[in-house]
Amino acid sequence: MESIKIFSAIVLFLNSIYAQRIPVLHNGNENQPIDHIPFVASLRLDDVDESYFGKGHFCTGVFISRKNVLTLASCFYQNDALLNPDEVRVVGGTKYKYEQEIQTFSTILNEILIHDNFSRSSLENNIAIGYLTDELPKDNQYVKSINLLSQESPVENLNLKIYGWSLTTRFEESLHLLDGTVVVTAIENCDPAFNKITTTTICAGPYHVNGCETDDGAPLVTEDGILYGLIDARPAGYCSKIITNRLGTYVDISKFYEWILEHNENSAIRGNKISLITILFFVFLLQFNAIFL
Numbered sequence: 001m002e003s004i005k006i007f008s009a010i011v012l013f014l015n016s017i018y019a020q021r022i023p024v025l026h027n028g029n030e031n032q033p034i035d036h037i038p039f040v041a042s043l044r045l046d047d048v049d050e051s052y053f054g055k056g057h058f059c060t061g062v063f064i065s066r067k068n069v070l071t072l073a074s075c076f077y078q079n080d081a082l083l084n085p086d087e088v089r090v091v092g093g094t095k096y097k098y099e100q101e102i103q104t105f106s107t108i109l110n111e112i113l114i115h116d117n118f119s120r121s122s123l124e125n126n127i128a129i130g131y132l133t134d135e136l137p138k139d140n141q142y143v144k145s146i147n148l149l150s151q152e153s154p155v156e157n158l159n160l161k162i163y164g165w166s167l168t169t170r171f172e173e174s175l176h177l178l179d180g181t182v183v184v185t186a187i188e189n190c191d192p193a194f195n196k197i198t199t200t201t202i203c204a205g206p207y208h209v210n211g212c213e214t215d216d217g218a219p220l221v222t223e224d225g226i227l228y229g230l231i232d233a234r235p236a237g238y239c240s241k242i243i244t245n246r247l248g249t250y251v252d253i254s255k256f257y258e259w260i261l262e263h264n265e266n267s268a269i270r271g272n273k274i275s276l277i278t279i280l281f282f283v284f285l286l287q288f289n290a291i292f293l
């Protein structure tokens with residue numbers, strides 16, 4: 001009996017170490033569903049999803065108006081070919097990947113706009129807009145576009161949230177939406193051996209809070225919903241079941257502010273300039289820390 005107890009204790013201990021060290025969101029807790037996040041979109045291969053709701057999920061995105069979803073350009077390349085818009089189903093208002101709820105909204109795309117200067121090799125300008133066939137409903141609190149895009153890159157040490165259907169601590173895909181808090185850090189902390197660093201990369205840690213491959217395009221936002229970035233491409237195997245120490249990379253959407261506005265239909269988006277006062281306040285806080293800590 002004693003030996004079984006000791007064995008279980010060791011297993012639990014090892015499990016907790018692994019749990020901390022693989023990239024997961026919300027500590028990968030399968031038993032703690034979060035609320036609906038109305039601006040999070042699930043992108044799915046329509047033919048796969050038709051036979052099994054949720055199975056077609058391949059990328060994530062953000063509703064930026066009632067007509068448009070913002071995501072990565074790389075998302076639309078599957079098996080080296082550019083998807084046709086009518087092959088892509090966009091689902092909103094569902095927190096359980098495999099369950100349709102009453103408020104679930106779903107439509108296919110009628111156009112995919114890839115940034116002109118997107119490079120599949122360097123991943124520069126990895127941004128795209130999908131135009132929805134049906135508009136988001138006007139009166140559905142579970143499906144809504146985000147209304148603020150940041151016009152500034154996030155400052156270091158800023159806390160931001162990420163959302164996705166990432167891995168759980170049991171190394172399984174999550175059945176419900178997960179969230180996590182990351183902190184923006186200097187670009188040098190992101191390892192170019194694991195992540196493609198571009199001129200628009202944001203780097204954020206800690207390493208065990210990260211998105212996995214089907215979280216590509218998922219939002220990096222403030223607590224009150226100001227969009228700063230998208231989870232950048234996570235190549236196959238990025239979240240393999242091994243101990244990893246790579247920090248996450250994100251596409252800085254402020255660098256594409258004009259491009260997004262120019263191509264966003266029915267947009268209600270307003271810009272969010274961080275005022276000089278806010279910056280001075282942060283500088284003051286940093287000084288204060290330096291003196292007292």
Ligand SMILES: *[C@@H]1O[C@H](CO)[C@@H](O)[C@H](O)[C@H]1NC(C)=O
Nearest residue numbers: 114115116117118125256259
């Ligand atoms: C793509 O790059 C060219 C050459 O640098 C530039 O003139 C053009 O404005 C860029 N396109 C976009 C959409 O940024």
